[in-house]
Amino acid sequence: MRMRNLWPLLMAGSVGAMGVQAAPVDGYDLLVGSYTAGQSQGIYRLSFDSRTGQIGAKPLQVVKSANPSWLTVSKDQHRLFAVNENGPGQADPVGRVSSYAIDPKTHELSLINQVQTLGNEPTHSSVSGDASHLFVSNYSVAQDPGGTLAVIPVGTDGMLKPVVQMSSHPSSRVNPERQMSAHVHSVVSSPDGQYVFSNDLGADKLFVYRFDPKANPERPLTAAKPASVQLPPGSGPRHLLFSADGKHAWLTLEMSAQVAVFDYKDGKLEQTQLVDLAAGLPTSGKAAAALHASADGQFLYVSNRGTANQLLVFAIDPATGHLKELQRRSVDGDHPREFSLDPSGKFVLIANQKSNQIVVVERDTKTGLLGKTVQKLPIDAPSDLKFLQRQ
Numbered sequence: 502m503r504m505r506n507l508w509p510l511l512m513a514g515s516v517g518a519m520g521v522q523a524a525p526v527d528g529y530d531l532l533v534g535s536y537t538a539g540q541s542q543g544i545y546r547l548s549f550d551s552r553t554g555q556i557g558a559k560p561l562q563v564v565k566s567a568n569p570s571w572l573t574v575s576k577d578q579h580r581l582f583a584v585n586e587n588g589p590g591q592a593d594p595v596g597r598v599s600s601y602a603i604d605p606k607t608h609e610l611s612l613i614n615q616v617q618t619l620g621n622e623p624t625h626s627s628v629s630g631d632a633s634h635l636f637v638s639n640y641s642v643a644q645d646p647g648g649t650l651a652v653i654p655v656g657t658d659g660m661l662k663p664v665v666q667m668s669s670h671p672s673s674r675v676n677p678e679r680q681m682s683a684h685v686h687s688v689v690s691s692p693d694g695q696y697v698f699s700n701d702l703g704a705d706k707l708f709v710y711r712f713d714p715k716a717n718p719e720r721p722l723t724a725a726k727p728a729s730v731q732l733p734p735g736s737g738p739r740h741l742l743f744s745a746d747g748k749h750a751w752l753t754l755e756m757s758a759q760v761a762v763f764d765y766k767d768g769k770l771e772q773t774q775l776v777d778l779a780a781g782l783p784t785s786g787k788a789a790a791a792l793h794a795s796a797d798g799q800f801l802y803v804s805n806r807g808t809a810n811q812l813l814v815f816a817i818d819p820a821t822g823h824l825k826e827l828q829r830r831s832v833d834g835d836h837p838r839e840f841s842l843d844p845s846g847k848f849v850l851i852a853n854q855k856s857n858q859i860v861v862v863e864r865d866t867k868t869g870l871l872g873k874t875v876q877k878l879p880i881d882a883p884s885d886l887k888f889l890q891r892q
Contacts, residue, residue, distance in 0.1 A: 533546075556876060580602065630690050637706055665718070688700070710723060710821075760789065797846075857883075
C-alpha cells in the first residue's frame with residue numbers, strides 16, 4: 502500500500518521525530534534514491550543529525566528524476582551519478598544514467614547531463630579508481646535482450662560521454678524463471694583499480710576484467726585470466742565488497758541467501774567460506790541484498806529480504822575474512838533493499854522499499870550490535886542511501 506502526502510505525515514509517522522530544525526553542527530546530508538512509480542519524485546536530499554540519529558522531516562532538496570534507484574558519489578563528493586532504472590512498460594522505457602554536480606558548500610545538486618545506458622533497468626554503477634569511467638550494470642528484467650555491463654567515460658567536468666564498451670555472457674539457465682539470460686547486478690573495481698568484477702545473477706558467475714584505459718580508450722576492459730569465478734548453481738550473485746586491506750572480499754548470493762567469502766590477490770578470488778543467511782526457509786522467504794562493513798573493519802552487515810526481512814551482523818576475522826554471526830535483527834519493515842552505516846558509526850539507516858520507510862537503528866560501535874529503533878521516516882519506495890559530509 503502506497504502512502505499519500507508523505508511529507509506532511511513525517512512528523513506523525515516518525516518515532517522520536519524532532520521537527521524541522523536548523524542543520525546541526527555535527528551533521529550530514531543524506532541522499533535518498535527511490536523508485537518513482539508511486540509517490541516518490543526522484544532524489545531527496547535530507548539533513549541527518551549524527552548526535553541523535555534523526556533525519557530531518559523536511560527535504561532540503563528534491564531532484565525530479567525517473568527511478569534513480571542507485572546513487573554513486575565520487576570520492577571528492579563533487580559529483581553524483583544516479584542510474585535511472587527504466588525499461589519497457591515504464592513511463593520512460595529507456596535505461597539512463599544522470600550526472601550531477603554537488604555544490605561543495607551547500608550540497609545543492611545540479612544536473613550536468615544524462616546518457617542512455619544501452620540496456621534495460623540499470624540497477625547499479627561504480628566509478629573506476631582513476632575516476633575516468635563509470636561502470637553501469639544493466640540488469641534487464643526481461644530475458645531478451647538480457648543484462649549487460651556498460652562502460653561510460655566521464656570527463657573531468659563530470660560530463661558523461663556515450664557508452665564505449667558493452668559486455669555480456671551466457672546465463673546458467675539453472676532457474677527457468679530468473680536465469681534464462683544474463684542479469685548484471687553490480688560492477689566494482691579492485692582496491693588497486695586494475696581489475697573490474699561484474700556480478701551476474703543470471704550466469705552464477707563473477708566475471709573479471711583488466712582495466713587499462715590508456716592502452717585502449719575505446720575498449721578499456723579486457724578479460725582477465727582466469728576470466729570468471731564459478732559460484733553455486735542457482736545462487737544468483739548480487740553485490741561484492743572488498744575488505745579495507747584489500748586481502749578479502751564478500752559477495753551476497755541473492756537467490757540462495759548466502760554470503761561467499763574470498764581471499765583476494767592480483768585479480769584472483771579464491772572462495773574460503775560460504776555462510777547461510779536463512780537456512781531452512783523456502784526460496785520465497787529469503788533474498789540476500791546489500792552488505793557493508795564497519796569503518797574499523799571489524800563487522801559486516803548483510804540484509805536479507807523475502808519474509809525474513811532481517812539485518813545480520815557478523816564479526817570479521819581479520820586474518821581470514823571469515824564471518825561469525827553475532828546477531829539477527831528485524832528491519833522493522835519490508836524489503837530492505839539497501840542500508841548505510843552513518844559516518845559516525847553510531848547508527849544504521851535501512852531503506853525498506855516495500856513498506857515505504859527509512860528506519861534508523863542504534864549501533865554499538867564497540868560490539869557492532871544493533872539496538873533500538875530511533876526513527877521511522879515515511880518515504881515512498883526508498884532504494885539507496887548515501888551520506889555527504891558538511892564542511
